[in-house]
Every structure is written in C-alpha cells, then in structure tokens.
Amino acid sequence: MTPDSIDATQEMLQGQDYICGRALATVVFLSLRLGRPLFLEGEAGVGKTEIAKALASALGRRLIRLQCYEGLDASSAVYEWNFAEQMIAIRAAEASGGVDRESLKDELFTEEYLIERPLLQAMRPQPGGAPVLLIDELDRTDEPFEAFLLEALSDFQVTIPELGTIKAPEPPIVILTSNRTREVHDALKRRCLYHWVDYPGFEREIEILQARAPEAAESLSREVVAFVQALRTEDLFKKPGVAETIDWAKCLLALDVISLSPEVIADTLGAILKYQDDIQKLQGSEAKRILDEAKASLEPA
C-alpha cells in the first residue's frame, strides 16, 4: 500500500531507519503517486541507494538492483540465453540421433534457457506488487545504454525475438541514482522527477546517526557530527558523506573511544577522508583547529 501523503511517506521511511527531509519525502511521494521514475543525484554517500532499499522494505516489494558500469549492454541488463545449456541440449539431441531441425529451435529458445537480468526481472509480476527497480550510478554507463534505457523506461516492455514481447503488468517503481561523474542526458532527466540529495543539516545528521548506530553515546555522536559538519565547510576535494559519518562512528565505537581528540582523529581519518590530499590538509594543528571549532559549536549558547 503506497502512502497517501507526504507525512505518511516520511513516517514510512523513518520506520525503516531512513531519516529524510521534507523535500526528499515530497519527491518520493510524488514519484509513487504519479508513477514517474525518481532521479536522485548527489555526492557519494548521501543515502541515494539507501532510499531504494528503505522503500522496498517499507512497501514489502522486491528490490531489483542494476549496478551500472561502462560498457553495460542489453545482454547484462535485460536478458541472456544460457548458451552452455543450449549447447549441451544440441549435443544430446545429436547423440540420441534424429535431430528435428524445426523443433530444435523451438525447444532451445524457451523460458527454460533464458537468464533474466535486472530489467527483465523488473517487468515480471512479483509477489507483493511491482518491484522497486534501482538503477544505480547511471552516470557510469555510456550514452547508447542511456538511450536504450529511455525507451525501456517509457513503456516498460522488452522484446525478445524468439519469445515475443514481455510487458510489465504494472510498471515498477524506478529509482535512478547518479554521482555526476558525467552529465546525464536531458532527455532522460525529463522523464523523471529530479532531486539533488544534499548533505543533511546538523540535527538531521544526529538523527540519522542515532538511527543507524544506536549504540553510540549521544555526546560522542554530537561530537562526530559536529566535526564532520565542520569538515564539510573546509575546502576538500571529496567531502565526507553521511555514510562516512556512520562508518566513522562505528570505527570509534570499535576502538572504545568516548570523546574525540586530535590523536584519535589522526588515527581514524581514513574512515572519513578518502583522498591523500585531503588527509594531508588535516595533518598537525589543522585537525585540532576544526575539532575546537566543532566543540565550540556544541557549547550551549
């Protein structure tokens, strides 16, 4: 049962430990209501992929994920024939003698030998209703695939020469994500509802951290979030995302840290910063300065 209001959407996601702002909830609600694909763009680690997972489990639908990469083509995205099995079947037919050429074709190109890839799976009826189709990191594919996808997303049907056309009984809930390593074509964006997923504010990030790493003490969570928030205002090549915040908090828990200190930060910096240039920037007194700023911002005014 899809939610019937923005508030209901927000609550539904919150039930899955996905804390989102009103803007994102609105877009999700609209996408469910209008049956339009949802195009989420944003920096890495801000929770774009997570929302698909949260939606699928909240709605009790199956999550089908298509991870994109350069050179992705129809045979790995839609369907493939099981050639090894087909070859064996041909050999078996020859061995038993009397290959009937006409019927062989009908026997070999049947559902039995079909390997379904994510896009085709998403067009099959699923228990619990239309699945959630997550097309992850679309920017990593190339333009020919994008053009193909445009067609697939507009009518949700696939034609297999030997089997005919397979059409989705009801269109899947489609979520596309992109990290902007390439600008996705306007034509595709036009078909979708677009949302730029931004870093959360201080309060929301605390909520997220408490939902995702509930065992962290509140004082530590506040320090971690304040530090990461301060870090995002610095001029870094790759700012830490929410995923990094959660990771880092878990690292600190594993090390039994109760409060941040420059030494602890220096030891665990690899959990939040993934570029050597950025790590170097925080060597020495810089980390301490940001930490002091972060702690100062936590003082009750």
Next chain:
Amino acid sequence: MPEYAPLDLPEHPKLTHNITHFARALRKAGLPVGPGRVVDAIRAVEAAGFTSQRDFFYTLRACFVNRPEHRAVFAQIFRLYWRDPRYMEHMMAMMLPAIRGVQEERAAQAGEKRAAEALLDGQQPDLPEADTQGTDEETVIEVDASLTISTEERLRTLDFEQMSVAEIAEAKRMLAKLTLPVQPLPSRRGQPSHTGHRIDARKTLRAAMRRGGEMRRIHLTKPRPRWPNLVVLCDISGSMSQYSRMVLHFLHAVANEKGAGWAKVHAFTFGTRLTNITRHLATRDVDAALAAAGQEAQDWEGGTRIGACLHAFNRDWSRRVMGQGAVVLLITDGLDRDDPGALSHEMQRLHLSARRLIWLNPLLRWEGFAPKATGIRAMLPHVDTFRAGHSIATLEALAEALSRPDDAGEKARLMAQL
C-alpha cells in the same frame, strides 16, 4: 556621421529581382542560399500571395532557413531589407563601434552586425580584423600592453563584439580543418570482427540454429572504438582578451561540428572565476552564443587567478566532465600572480585526471620566449603538450598535433630552459 553612398538596391523592380537581391544578402551573411532556393522562394511567394507582411516573412523564411541558428540573422536581414528605412541608419551607426558618435537607443542584437555587413558591403568603416597574423618570418617588435597583468580586478560584464562575416569565414575554415583524426579509445562495447578475441555466443548460436544446430564458425567481437571528450579551459583575462575571443569563435565551431571526432565538448572560461559556457556553445547563432557566454563570464578582461580557477574546476567539475577520459585543452598565457606552489599542485591534479593535457599559450608567438614567469614555470612540468595558439595557423597545427599521441610541442625545448 560619415557620408555613405546610397545602397544599390532596386527601388521598384519586379518582385523577382527583389527576392534575388535579398537572397544575395542572405548568402553574404553566411546562410547557404543557392539559386534553386531563390526559384522556390519566388514560386512560394506567388503561391502564397501578398496578404500581409507577416505571411511574406514566413513564406521566405520557410524557403531560406533550414537551421534554427540561422533564424536570427534571417530576421535581421529581412527587417533591414524589406521594412524600415530608418533602420538602415541605425545599422550604419552600429557599424561604428570605435567612433560611436551616435547615441545608441539600444545595444546590438545577435545577428545584426552580420546582417549589416552583408548589406553594406564595401561601404563600411574599418572593422577590427581577426588576428590572422601567422607564424611568418618577419619578427615584429611589439610593445604589447597585454603583457602586463592587471593588478586590480575589474569585474564587469562585457558584450563580446559580434562576429563579423570575415571571422565566420575564418571559423569555417578552421572547422574544415578540424575534422581531425583524434585518437579513438577502445570502449567496452563490442563490434563484430573476424579477428576479435571475444566470442559472441548469442550470434553464434542463432547462426547455428539456422543450420539445425550445426556450428559452422564462431562469431567473434572486438572492442568498438569511441571518441574521447574534449574539455576546454579558456582564459579570458585582460592579458588574453584579444586572443580568447577568437578562440571562443573557434570553440563554437568545434562544439557544433558533428562527427568531428569529439564525443562531447565542454567549455569553461576563467579569469577571476570559473564559468561553464558549454550550453551556450550548443546549436545557436554564433553571436547569440557568444553574447550569452559574455553575460555568464563576469570577469572578461579582469585579472587572472589561474590557480584558484583550476582549483574550482578540480573541485566542482573535473569529476563530472573528465570521467570518461577527456582530452583537456588549456588556453592561457600562464601569467598568474598567485602562489606558484598551489598552482603547480592544481595543475598536477588536472594532469592526473586528464587523458591528455594540452596547453596553448599565445605568448609563444614571440621569438625567444622563455619560461620566466613563475606561473609558467609552475605549470609547464604538468602538461603533455605545449604549443602556441595565437593564429589560425597555429590552431590548425593543433589539430594535427591531436592526431599524434606523442606530440609534446615546444615542451621539451622550454623544459630545458627551466
């Protein structure tokens, strides 16, 4: 106001004459109008009749314009030719950008200048010529104030001078040269080939099915080539102003050249700040594109902060436009007053994320150019190719350089002087 000879346009001739003259004007302004079109237009006007000027306009436009970017020029020429005699005076005044004594009631619109030139051919005051000074032998002693970096930053919007007919001709010439053999990259997609290394199982089996399960041969694939993207970073600060305008025309041509071997062309201008002008370079009248880019780029002819702008590019754009292995064209004189350490660092990052980094520097046109400025010394080690680029000839040489993967231009010679 200088005196102009009256235009040699027929006063009350037959319509046929008029349309023929009109077509000539269009042709001069760069629209591809052949005699066949003129005949069509005359027939069309006869068929459509003379009910209103608007219909007449649309009838002619239907015959003469077949590309959206030509519409602006057509409209201007039409207005000039068929309508308003006073408009002529306005156009005359427009042709005098240098000695503009006439108070303009409005700024020039896109396409106007080209329309005016096409119609006022031969009676125009001196127009600024495109810089066509080639790499000829005579050394000119130039005392060029553009070699001094402006110390104070002047942020202002400047209307690019509109492109003249001569410049368009040049740009087109460059364009013809620019169908260059870029080195294609192997992609992960396959194409059928007898000499490939990957088996196309689907095809093999389908072929076998046609023979009742008998395999005649294995179908193979090899990687299909794809074209790299081009990313252009163009300096538009004061010391580069004469030159960057020309380069932008050139870019416009490159960006709109279909099948020139570039998958995509991204263009950025920088001076005191970085501006993405990619969209302005797409499918538009040249004038309109440059005017829009001029509005975007607020720092035309201000100072230069190469390091800061490269930093902005690396931070905000490099992952977005270089993800697919792009060739980078950096167009700047390298005169930068910021910290050379930071500049060197940013150049290194740019170099690491580019498939190939080509630096075009107009200062190379001076004999005995030596890498003395700190900015140049900081940047030089991090480029793959270092070339001059101050004239059509050198840009043509660039096209040639792009097709040679190991071309380093003048880099080795100058590295020796560091």
